[in-house]
Amino acid sequence: MSEYLIGLIFLVGLWGVLSKPNIIKKIVGLSIMNGAIVMFFVHHGARFGSTAPIREGAETGAAAAAVMVDPLPQALMLTAIVVGICIIALGLALAVLLYRRYGTLDIRSIEAEAWSTRD
Amino acid sequence: MRRVVRVMVDAAALLAIAVFLVLSVVPEIATPVADATGSETPRALDSIRVHILERGTEETGAFNLVTAIYLGYRAYDTLGETIVLLLAVSGIVYLVGAKR
Amino acid sequence: MRKTDIIDVIARKLSPYILLFGFYLVAFGHRTPGGGFQGGVVMASGIILLALGRDPTVAMTAFPPAKLSIAEAASYILLLALGVAGVAVGGYFLENVLPPGFAVPRVGFVFALNIVIGIKVGAGVSLIALHLFREESG
Numbered sequence: 515m516s517e518y519l520i521g522l523i524f525l526v527g528l529w530g531v532l533s534k535p536n537i538i539k540k541i542v543g544l545s546i547m548n549g550a551i552v553m554f555f556v557h558h559g560a561r562f563g564s565t566a567p568i569r570e571g572a573e574t575g576a577a578a579a580a581v582m583v584d585p586l587p588q589a590l591m592l593t594a595i596v597v598g599i600c601i602i603a604l605g606l607a608l609a610v611l612l613y614r615r616y617g618t619l620d621i622r623s624i625e626a627e628a629w630s631t632r633d
Numbered sequence: 634m635r636r637v638v639r640v641m642v643d644a645a646a647l648l649a650i651a652v653f654l655v656l657s658v659v660p661e662i663a664t665p666v667a668d669a670t671g672s673e674t675p676r677a678l679d680s681i682r683v684h685i686l687e688r689g690t691e692e693t694g695a696f697n698l699v700t701a702i703y704l705g706y707r708a709y710d711t712l713g714e715t716i717v718l719l720l721a722v723s724g725i726v727y728l729v730g731a732k733r
Numbered sequence: 734m735r736k737t738d739i740i741d742v743i744a745r746k747l748s749p750y751i752l753l754f755g756f757y758l759v760a761f762g763h764r765t766p767g768g769g770f771q772g773g774v775v776m777a778s779g780i781i782l783l784a785l786g787r788d789p790t791v792a793m794t795a796f797p798p799a800k801l802s803i804a805e806a807a808s809y810i811l812l813l814a815l816g817v818a819g820v821a822v823g824g825y826f827l828e829n830v831l832p833p834g835f836a837v838p839r840v841g842f843v844f845a846l847n848i849v850i851g852i853k854v855g856a857g858v859s860l861i862a863l864h865l866f867r868e869e870s871g
Binding site for chain 3: 694696697699700701705711718722
Binding site for chain 3: 606607610
């Protein structure tokens with residue numbers, strides 16, 4: 515059930531990217547999509563156990579491993595979060611440039627002016 | 634021309650939503666996990682998890698097993714990620730950091 | 734933009750503790766939830782709080798962008814040097830250079846990588862934010 519809800523959050527982000535005219539809202543949509551994917555992976559890895567994957571001491575890991583969540587999706591999502599931050603920061607910088615060039619953040623006005631001054 | 638672009642964007646959005654719906658209704662083609670809700674997993678994935686949970690500290694030295702993967706088993710990945718961050722920073726300095 | 738005294742005082746008093754907490758996350762990343770990237774982002778958020786609560790120029794005099802760039806480049810070179818050290822010892826690139834054992838000698842390599850990545854990510858994210866803020870303040 516929660517997979518479907520996370521997919522719904524992803525679709526909210528996709529809707530924001532595709533149908534909002536404001537560039538900042540498009541970037542917020544990208545961020546929502548990134549968060550939904552991170553949530554999906556962490557939720558998928560957390561099916562296995564209940565405790566954080568941190569060893570306490572030199573005990574044999576078999577008993578402790580049975581109740582730990584899978585650390586592999588969390589480590590992968592750490593990388594995905596970093597790449598998402600880089601994408602969002604570059605998108606914001608490009609939005610600054612577009613605002614400086616066209617004086618608006620509305621993608622429709624930017625599109626109209628860009629097509630009219632194409633030649 | 635703009636109408637063609639808009640129709641193509643709308644078609645791509647509808648296609649993405651359709652693919653998502655198909656993948657969520659038929660989970661067998663979306664993920665190799667046999668049952669999306671049960672505890673049945675393929676043998677290889679389970680053995681990787683058990684290996685990391687049981688021997689990760691001995692092999693990499695970190696108590697935190699997420700750190701053990703992040704800086705031990707997948708340190709190349711971390712290096713590439715820092716390169717991505719470095720490129721993003723230099724791109725932003727190039728784009729908005731110039732004196733007007 | 735008009736700012737109240739409350740925001741000013743809270744940003745000024747809180748940002749050193751946020752920097753300290755970020756360094757705690759970096760330094761204990763092998764033991765507790767945390768790590769280089771997370772602690773670096775928390776450190777950068779302390780600098781961003783200073784820039785938003787006071788003024789971007791205040792944050793830029795406390796943390797000059799030129800020196801942040803030097804910190805980022807130096808920590809990146811240090812990361813590559815740690816990777817090459819693994820080759821020199823006889824293993825692979827980014828191999829753990831310390832002798833095998835359960836945790837205590839061997840965890841030092843992960844600790845060093847955490848410190849280097851924390852400095853690099855903190856400097857990088859605060860550079861991004863400071864450049865965007867400088868654009869806003871003119």
